[in-house]
Amino acid sequence: MQYAAPQTVEAAIDLLTSHEGAHVLAGGTDLLVQLRSDRVAPEVIVDIKRIDGMKSIRDDSGGFRIGAAVSAAEITEHAGLGAAWPGLVEAAGLIGSTQVQGRATIVGNLCNASPAADTTPALIAAGARIVISGPTGTREIPAEEMTTGPGRTTLAKGELVEAVRLPTRAARSGDAYLRFIPRTEMDIAVVGAGVSLSFDDAGMCQAARVALGAVAPKAVLVADAAAALIGTAIDDAALEQLAQACAAACNPIDDKRGTIEFRTQVAGVLAKRAAVAAKERAFAAQK
Amino acid sequence: MSQIHVSTTVNGDAVEFLCEPDETLLDALRDRLGLTGTKEGCGTGDCGACSVTVDGRLVCSCLVLGAEANGASVDTIEGLGQGDALHPLQRKFLEHAALQCGVCTPGFLVAAKSLLDRNPDPTETEVRYWLAGNLCRCTGYDKIVRAVIDAAADMRSQAAQS
């Protein structure tokens, strides 16, 4: 195995293209565990942290551009992100331990493609876009199109994620991410729900995105759940509709961590709570 | 497999070592630099025994490659005390009997130091969450948490006096 720390995206793409087994290293919290257990045996490891922009959170015409190697800890400490996207920040704060958050990245969380990744539903709810560079140039896709199933992404050979882009936040907007785990910390989501809402002057929801994790082979954007909220003041009836739409979108596995029935029910409950929290934040941000 | 030349700073001293491309920072610290205070419990990021800081950031050294430390500043348990003088955290761990076998202790101390550097007056809940990634099979945690809170108080009063 070789270790390479290229200085440019082009050099990284060259390495990824010219080696059969090449693996990107950002935070390494998944990769080093896989290396140790021989689940992966890359010919070359491409450490992207020395590439300009990979470790920075930048203003992006009113939104944010988060470099692919920015750690969860850097996200939870960023005041601007905390104000605009508290739901994404709380999801980042749920990954593993303090030590793991010091290294783990939200892009790694996305690319590792676990159905239970905490930051993925939050990114999807936020309407994040993923900037991907490869031998044929740069493309941008919505976060929900990044993974195709457990451990699988749409990245082609030679491609790597450069950054996540978060859109400009409208006034009276808020987001939230909640997960269910049987303990209080250091666990993997049995169900996760991310909700992002925007309201008009009259207090009516005018835009909504709802995403669920750990209830299907990949995190899902639930359009019917968003539709249940738009045009309402997030009243009880709307929340009930939201829960039903979420339950209908579930296609979970049955395992020791949660049965199909349990995950399906909890998805609706968490989505409701996340919607209420997102609404509170939308109006708290006004003051 | 050709070895990689790494120049780094460990506990304030410039050091250089050669390591394999797939060698962890934990192994490099222990086997190349003889700094065996940092322990390996699991090797998979679950136990925190290998905690160090890299450029001031608390991490599991078993999840960092030695090669990644090039140009970085690493702090380990060996840098916590000043010569023979124990750090207040070390003193309070002894006073509170916050260790038994001691394998987890360096990791807890490095992690607790990193917390107190950021937050000199943490609540019990904050201490418990911060240290959630440090496992101890002996003490039951309560004494560790009390030692950290007591050390924090000690350090605050020392800071107020100076």
Ligand code: FES
């Ligand atoms: S040895 Fe690194 S976390 Fe256990």
Ligand code: FES
């Ligand atoms: S004192 Fe033995 S593991 Fe903590």
